[in-house]
Amino acid sequence: MAERTSAPAREQWTGQYGFILAAIGSAVGLGNIWRFPGVAYDNGGGAFLIPYLVALLTAGIPILLLDYSLGHRFRGSAPTVFRRLGRKYEPLGWFQVAISFVIATYYTVIIVWAIRYIGFSVDLAWGEDTSGFFFNEFLRYSGAGLSTDFVGGIFWPMLVLWVVTLLILALGVASGIERANKIFMPLLVILFAIMVVRALFLEGATDGLTAFFTPNWEALRDANVWIAAYSQIFFSLSIAFGIMLTYSSYLRRRSNVAPTGFVVAFANSSFELLAGIGVFATLGFMAAQQGIAIDDLENLTGVMLSFATFPQIVSMMPGGPIFGILFFTSLTLAGFTSLISILQVVSAAFQEKFGLSRVQASLYIGGFAAVISLGLYSSTSGLAILDTVDAYTNEVGVVLSAILTCVIVTVGARKLPELRAHLNTVSTGHIGRWWSVLVGLVVPLALLVMLVTSLVTLVEEPYEGYPVSFLLVAGWGLVGLMVVAAIVYTLIPWRRPVDDFTPDPIPALEEVGR
Amino acid sequence: MTPLAIVFMIIAMLVIWGGLVVAITFLARHPLAPEDDDGGPAARGPSPSTR
Numbered sequence: 001m002a003e004r005t006s007a008p009a010r011e012q013w014t015g016q017y018g019f020i021l022a023a024i025g026s027a028v029g030l031g032n033i034w035r036f037p038g039v040a041y042d043n044g045g046g047a048f049l050i051p052y053l054v055a056l057l058t059a060g061i062p063i064l065l066l067d068y069s070l071g072h073r074f075r076g077s078a079p080t081v082f083r084r085l086g087r088k089y090e091p092l093g094w095f096q097v098a099i100s101f102v103i104a105t106y107y108t109v110i111i112v113w114a115i116r117y118i119g120f121s122v123d124l125a126w127g128e129d130t131s132g133f134f135f136n137e138f139l140r141y142s143g144a145g146l147s148t149d150f151v152g153g154i155f156w157p158m159l160v161l162w163v164v165t166l167l168i169l170a171l172g173v174a175s176g177i178e179r180a181n182k183i184f185m186p187l188l189v190i191l192f193a194i195m196v197v198r199a200l201f202l203e204g205a206t207d208g209l210t211a212f213f214t215p216n217w218e219a220l221r222d223a224n225v226w227i228a229a230y231s232q233i234f235f236s237l238s239i240a241f242g243i244m245l246t247y248s249s250y251l252r253r254r255s256n257v258a259p260t261g262f263v264v265a266f267a268n269s270s271f272e273l274l275a276g277i278g279v280f281a282t283l284g285f286m287a288a289q290q291g292i293a294i295d296d297l298e299n300l301t302g303v304m305l306s307f308a309t310f311p312q313i314v315s316m317m318p319g320g321p322i323f324g325i326l327f328f329t330s331l332t333l334a335g336f337t338s339l340i341s342i343l344q345v346v347s348a349a350f351q352e353k354f355g356l357s358r359v360q361a362s363l364y365i366g367g368f369a370a371v372i373s374l375g376l377y378s379s380t381s382g383l384a385i386l387d388t389v390d391a392y393t394n395e396v397g398v399v400l401s402a403i404l405t406c407v408i409v410t411v412g413a414r415k416l417p418e419l420r421a422h423l424n425t426v427s428t429g430h431i432g433r434w435w436s437v438l439v440g441l442v443v444p445l446a447l448l449v450m451l452v453t454s455l456v457t458l459v460e461e462p463y464e465g466y467p468v469s470f471l472l473v474a475g476w477g478l479v480g481l482m483v484v485a486a487i488v489y490t491l492i493p494w495r496r497p498v499d500d501f502t503p504d505p506i507p508a509l510e511e512v513g514r
Numbered sequence: 515m516t517p518l519a520i521v522f523m524i525i526a527m528l529v530i531w532g533g534l535v536v537a538i539t540f541l542a543r544h545p546l547a548p549e550d551d552d553g554g555p556a557a558r559g560p561s562p563s564t565r
């Protein structure tokens with residue numbers, strides 16, 4: 001058996017404010033800015049508010065609180081927490097670590113694109129054909145496959161970004177992560193708010209908002225709209241793959257956990273609403289300039305919205321460069337604060353299982369992630385791999401992880417009453433039995449519907465029309481690899497004591513747990 | 515903007531931004547009891563991660 005070392009004292013946030021900012025920084029990411037507006041518009045406009053709120057209250061907040069209670073009660077990274085629920089559950093922890101590892105590798109390249117586009121905004125370097133510029137000149141996109149042709153304009157900034165990110169992780173929870181969020185989050189809110197206000201004064205902005213908010217009640221009868229609402233809430237809050245669990249494990253033992261969760265969840269949605277207003281006011285301007293209806297606009301979400309449509313709008317706009325700088329800086333900051341939270345999941349897990357220091361974890365594990373990230377995503381085939389890996393990791397990996405978490409907590413380890421009692425013991429306010437019903441029954445069922453729908457779609461038609469052989473490797477192969485990694489890392493012996501752990505007593509378990 | 519869209523915009527703002535204000539207000543008005551900071555039942559237990 002490997003020699004065991006004793007664990008150092010657990011790192012802590014400096015206080016509640018630092019934790020809240022970091023948790024909001026994690027939740028508010030690229031999806032808030034580039035995904036929510038288009039998804040809401042496509043799925044009923046103003047009427048989308050209803051499934052969205054239902055999803056927030058029945059799935060988003062309950063799972064967020066589940067993550068918080070797991071991390072805070074069992075005080076560890078994902079593998080530590082699930083092992084403490086029962087030895088046989090440790091693989092789920094490593095599965096979550098694998099998901100975070102994979103997401104971190106491609107999240108960096110998107111942030112690098114955003115950083116490069118801050119520069120391109122200054123002189124509108126993308127010219128007339130913004131889509132052509134993005135694919136051909138900037139990415140030098142070669143299609144689905146594995147290219148060894150690297151793009152210098154992406155590789156070098158990406159290397160710098162990795163060094164900076166790992167440096168922040170090495171500095172630790174309070175001096176690195178918390179401090180970064182205390183600088184970047186207020187900055188993000190200010191820059192983004194300025195951008196939104198500017199957008200509201202553009203010609204055609206109100207038409208954009210009319211399109212965004214006009215309810216289409218028919219949409220509510222479409223099951224896919226409800227699935228879209230649950231997906232949006234779910235992926236936007238960054239729940240069920242270790243992040244919120246890891247972050248909450250650095251809270252002091254006596255922390256006001258539950259009310260904090262509501263603040264984080266509503267802050268995340270508040271930013272999404274702000275993004276919806278900003279993006280659609282801007283799209284209204286574009287439609288007005290082109291003399292077409294909002295309906296006829298294309299590329300309203302994701303990579304295309306940010307790197308093709310927005311540059312086009314920036315070029316049309318008086319004072320466009322400033323608007324472009326604001327937009328891409330916001331994208332960079334939102335992405336970066338999420339990236340460090342994703343990597344902390346990985347770093348914390350390796351620190352605890354392998355007895356590594358923060359610096360060692362950043363250097364070895366972070367360095368390994370950086371090599372894979374640079375190898376796959378700074379090459380000319382990066383976009384297709386990113387697109388596929390993102391879809392499979394989220395739609396299959398994260399959803400599966402969430403279902404397993406609910407099932408293990410509810411029927412496997414039977415810890416739901418204990419976790420609710422824990423939340424109620426450490427927090428002001430009271431989490432009622434509704435929470436157990438949602439986590440134990442409603443959420444896993446809703447997620448199962450989402451998972452089956454995704455699986456059927458992924459099996460029936462090749463994702464984005466990519467070659468099947470490519471999808472077998474970059475999609476299904478990847479999910480398989482994550483499962484294998486989860487098992488292999490579980491089998492390796494712990495270098496630090498993990499099992500001699502007794503959760504804090506809950507004096508009121510008899511009453512509150514009932 | 516059409517009146518219908520304005521109504522929905524206001525509802526969305528009230529519910530989501532209002533929800534944030536309510537959540538922050540609740541947290542601010544219901545802090546943990548100060549004497550529990552160091553000596554509450556949850557804080558008194560041994561620290562397993564340091565054992």
